[in-house]
Amino acid sequence: RNRNAEPIRIGILGAGIAGLYAALLIDYLGPESGMTYDILEANPNRIGGRLYTHRFSDSPNDYFDAGAMRYPKIPWMKAIFSLFEFLNLDGPKSLIPYYLGDVRGNNIRHFNNISISSARLEAADARGNFDPFSTKVDGLNDTINNLMGHKIDPFKKMLTEDFQTGWDALMSFDRWSMRDWLALPADEFQRTYPEQLIKYLETFTSSTGLFDCALSETILDAMDFDYQPEPEWFTIQGGGDVIANAVLDRLTRPVQVGYRVTAIAPVFEPDCTSPSALKVTTTSADGPTDTEYDHVIPTMPLGCLRMVDTSALQFPWELQTALRTLHYDSAIKVAVKFKTRWWEKLPRPQIGGASTTDRPTRTVVYPSYGIGSKDATMIVSYTWAQDAQRIGAYVKGHDCASEQVLIECIKRDLADMHDIEDMSILDHLDHKIVNWYGDEFSNGAFALFGPGQFSSMYPQVTQPISGMFHFAGEATSVHHAWIIGSLNSAYRSVLEILIHEDNQAMIKKLMSPDCPFSRPKEIDCFLTTVQVAIGQSYQPSQSTSN
Ligand code: PHE
Numbered sequence: 243r244n245r246n247a248e249p250i251r252i253g254i255l256g257a258g259i260a261g262l263y264a265a266l267l268i269d270y271l272g273p274e275s276g277m278t279y280d281i282l283e284a285n286p287n288r289i290g291g292r293l294y295t296h297r298f299s300d301s302p303n304d305y306f307d308a309g310a311m312r313y314p315k316i317p318w319m320k321a322i323f324s325l326f327e328f329l330n331l332d333g334p335k336s337l338i339p340y341y342l343g344d345v346r347g348n349n350i351r352h353f354n355n356i357s358i359s360s361a362r363l364e365a366a367d368a369r370g371n372f373d374p375f376s377t378k379v380d381g382l383n384d385t386i387n388n389l390m391g392h393k394i395d396p397f398k399k400m401l402t403e404d405f406q407t408g409w410d411a412l413m414s415f416d417r418w419s420m421r422d423w424l425a426l427p428a429d430e431f432q433r434t435y436p437e438q439l440i441k442y443l444e445t446f447t448s449s450t451g452l453f454d455c456a457l458s459e460t461i462l463d464a465m466d467f468d469y470q471p472e473p474e475w476f477t478i479q480g481g482g483d484v485i486a487n488a489v490l491d492r493l494t495r496p497v498q499v500g501y502r503v504t505a506i507a508p509v510f511e512p513d514c515t516s517p518s519a520l521k522v523t524t525t526s527a528d529g530p531t532d533t534e535y536d537h538v539i540p541t542m543p544l545g546c547l548r549m550v551d552t553s554a555l556q557f558p559w560e561l562q563t564a565l566r567t568l569h570y571d572s573a574i575k576v577a578v579k580f581k582t583r584w585w586e587k588l589p590r591p592q593i594g595g596a597s598t599t600d601r602p603t604r605t606v607v608y609p610s611y612g613i614g615s616k617d618a619t620m621i622v623s624y625t626w627a628q629d630a631q632r633i634g635a636y637v638k639g640h641d642c643a644s645e646q647v648l649i650e651c652i653k654r655d656l657a658d659m660h661d662i663e664d665m666s667i668l669d670h671l672d673h674k675i676v677n678w679y680g681d682e683f684s685n686g687a688f689a690l691f692g693p694g695q696f697s698s699m700y701p702q703v704t705q706p707i708s709g710m711f712h713f714a715g716e717a718t719s720v721h722h723a724w725i726i727g728s729l730n731s732a733y734r735s736v737l738e739i740l741i742h743e744d745n746q747a748m749i750k751k752l753m754s755p756d757c758p759f760s761r762p763k764e765i766d767c768f769l770t771t772v773q774v775a776i777g778q779s780y781q782p783s784q785s786t787s788n
Pocket residue numbers: 312463466626722723724
């Protein structure tokens with residue numbers, strides 16, 4: 243191909259934040275890059291993927307984020323805050339505080355049928371009452387923080403000081419699950435935790451069954467939610483899909499909505515053994531179409547990608563295994579539109595933050611937006627893992643009796659947690675449930691790898707296939723379940739294309755300290771390749787982050 247004459251055609255599959263961000267980077271590089279793109283989105287109803295805001299009405303706070311809803315300002319999340327700035331979403335009207343916990347300590351911990359406020363729990367900890375819920379669990383001889391800390395703090399410390407060193411240390415234990423790590427004498431003091439204690443810690447710090455996932459995932463989670471020094475948390479006023487729409491507004495090309503990719507196949511010139519392009523077949527309301535691209539960036543979750551016929555690409559067995567087995571977690575958010583913001587009017591008001599319970603409801607998220615307003619919509623239950631799988635059994639459609647059964651169960655939990663006697667204050671006007679494993683356009687909530695998967699399979703989905711097929715999406719980053727993972731993966735995929743095209747000027751432009759889009763630390767492992775590509779040693783800039 244004559245590079246100077248013909249554009250480099252890029253097919254971006256999926257208009258979630260990974261796909262939109264890849265397009266934004268290509269637009270930033272400008273026409274000089276020689277690249278042009280299409281964005282194909284299978285969902286006929288919306289863009290944004292797991293940035294998904296459901297609005298019960300047009301009233302400003304009558305919404306909830308069924309997908310991404312909160313953004314901690316920690317060093318490795320820098321790129322998302324740079325993006326907010328770029329999109330002019332960083333003003334105080336858009337980027338508002340998110341209360342991870344409530345300021346007054348009124349958030350409730352309700353376990354073993356006992357309700358205790360978070361402030362009172364802290365006091366119990368300080369008094370040395372380590373079993374405030376009377377569970378009599380064997381080995382509960384310290385605070386949850388300390389019991390977890392003994393096992394995970396060494397990793398947290400390393401990751402905070404230098405992400406790459408910490409990551410390497412984590413990877414040397416990648417075949418361990420979190421429960422292995424707690425059960426076996428592997429830390430410096432050779433502590434072994436009894437089975438009951440492991441389940442107790444899992445119940446309070448995560449979700450049912452999640453400690454069976456990779457140790458690395460639990461450590462990263464713990465850092466995201468409990469980074470030291472404590473970061474500020476933010477949410478986007480009006481809902482997370484504002485971000486996706488703001489990116490869309492800035493793109494030079496539209497998204498083709500309702501175009502489902504059904505097959506991707508190599509195209510061969512006569513007498514050539516390596517493909518010259520990739521043919522992407524889509525179906526839409528207009529019927530099937532074939533389009534050829536020089537590069538494809540599949541950003542859809544791996545479960546969705548598996549529904550695309552890629553057999554002609556003859557993926558190696560290890561890659562096929564990775565695409566089939568890499569573990570995704572479940573998540574469900576149940577939102578209810580009440581008549582009033584009853585939670586803010588209780589004797590002990592709940593102003594933002596979240597309450598937790600061992601009941602099916604598990605986590606109640608009080609909105610950090612619209613505090614004191616008339617809009618009374620909130621997330622009454624947010625679940626992951628087995629807790630979500632079980633809730634999923636009742637998510638059968640808005641008007642189905644099973645959803646009513648679920649809502650009634652949640653109301654009972656809410657009443658017991660908040661000590662509500664008059665159930666009529668919980669009367670509701672509407673509800674909406676989003677079950678991410680039940681959605682054909684996500685096929686899982688977010689990647690949450692099992693033991694051993696990072697070291698054995700992650701490499702398969704973070705390198706290009708035939709130099710033309712560039713995986714993106716949060717699963718193909720180290721920061722699973724966060725927007726930053728999508729951004730980092732999209733950056734990597736665009737960089738891979740530039741390296742393949744040997745476009746040194748554009749590699750420099752993308753990696754320059756002047757570029758408004760931060761370079762992710764997690765791509766440093768292939769910086770050597772980049773150095774070769776640009777023919778000089780590359781100095782990481784001051785402004786870069788993890
Ligand atoms: N980032 C998501 C949240 O804040 C999901 C998540 C789940 C993140 C589990 C880490 C661990 O809720």
